[in-house]
Amino acid sequence: MIVLNQPAQGHTTSSPAHILPASNIGHPARVEILDYYFNNQPYAFASIHFQGTKFGFIPSPAVASFSSRGPSRMNGGIIKPDVLAPGVNILAAWPRDVGPNPNPLATHTFNFESGTSMATPHVSGIVALVRSKHRGWTPAEIISAIVTTAVDSWSNSGDLIVDDNSYKTAGIYATGAGQVNPTRAMDPGLVFGLTLNDYIGYLCGLGYNDQEVSFTIGKQTSCNGVQYLTASQLNYPSIAVNFTRSVTSQTVSRTVKNVGDAREDYSAKITEPLGVTIYLSTYKLQFTRLNQEESYSIxxxxxxAYPSQGSDMIGRGKIVWYSGKHVVTTPIAVRFT
Structure with a gap:
């Protein structure tokens, strides 16, 4: 049996435990197979050859066709998803035996599964690793470590992660910062921090009422007297700004804390979104002690010209702070609305 992907499934294939000889095929292969079949009836012929696990498949990583994509209409502009994690055909523990003749008494069983349920444990494991090394870090600092150390390319030459739908470059609202990197997340060099009050100001700024804010943060609070914050004002490890025909410039600020070497200097390298110029208030960050904080404006x-309707209305860029030892990346999205 040949299981053919629909166009929306692109190149993403699953690995189910079929009960007969079968092969799951991506959509481009589907087109070739159907062309061959219809052009060679009644003599079309196919065979399946099992060649074991193949390593080094490219392009990899890639965004699965079923992966959720932004931008979110509810969060005020924060880039989502934050990162990618392995979530396709992951071999994982399973409650029962699988295959053509499952053993009802089997206890040590595994299965290939795909989806958020597979990607989330990868990220949770990285969080646990980072937390085990940095006991005093806040959740926001752990998120920062994971986001700023993610990898947005699939090749050593810097080719950006592709979308399994088409094998074309995936947008930033499909990849976020890129695929998680556990080793680098353990030692990010710099982190962006946020406090509970920052989140309260952000939620109030989104229009949440007192009851909704209290329910979200888990304790009674009020928006009265709170300084409202927009998404771009949060000290988040990524940056998203919105341009309109009447508003074509914006300034945001960020503060980083040194968690690398006590003495370490960073230089900025900027990849500008198409049609956008970026200036920094400083292109050097110099640290002389641990936990020292430095702020800068972007x-x-x-x-x-303002992009015309029908063109790409989301520009993608990044700021990379490089010290020679650490690479700290801030993903950037500029939306033209």
Whole structure:
């Protein structure tokens, strides 16, 4: 049996435990197979050859066709997803035996599964690793470590992660910062921090009422007297800004804390979104002690004509702080609305 992907499934294939000889095929192969079949009736012929596990498949990683994509209409502009994690055909523990003749008495069983249920444990494991090394870090700092150390390319030459739908470059609202990197997340060099009050100001700024904010954060609170924050004002490890035809520039600020070497200097390298110019208030960050904080501003300005409807209305870029030992990446999205 040949199981053919629908167009929306692209190149993403699953590995179910079939009860007969079968092969799952991506959509491009589906087109070739159907062309061959219809052009060679009644003599079309096929065979399946099992060649074991093949390593080094490219392009990899890639965004699964079923992976959720932003931008979110509810969060005020934060880039989501934050990161990617392995979630396709993951061999994992399973409650019962699988296959054509399952053993009802089997206890040590495994199965291939795909989805958020597979990606989430990878990230949870990284969180546990980071937490075990850095006991005093806040949840926001752990998120920062994972986001700023993710990898947005699939090759050593820097080719950006592709979308399994088409094998074309995936957008930033499909990849976030890129695929998680456990080793780098353990030692990120710099982290962006947030407090509970920051989140309260953000929720109030989104229009949540007192009851909704209290329910979300788990304790009684009020938006009265709270300084409202927009998504771009949060000290988040990624940056998203919105341009309109009447608003074509914006300034945001960020504060980083040194968690690398006590004495370490960073230089900025900027990849600008198409049609956008980025200026920094400083292109050097110099640290002389652990936990030292430094702040800087990022100025965004339209460069050229405003994009026309039908063109790519989301620009993608990044700021990379590089010290020679640490690489700290801030993903950037500029939306033209």
């Amino acid at each position: 100025y965004f300005a339209l460069n050229g």
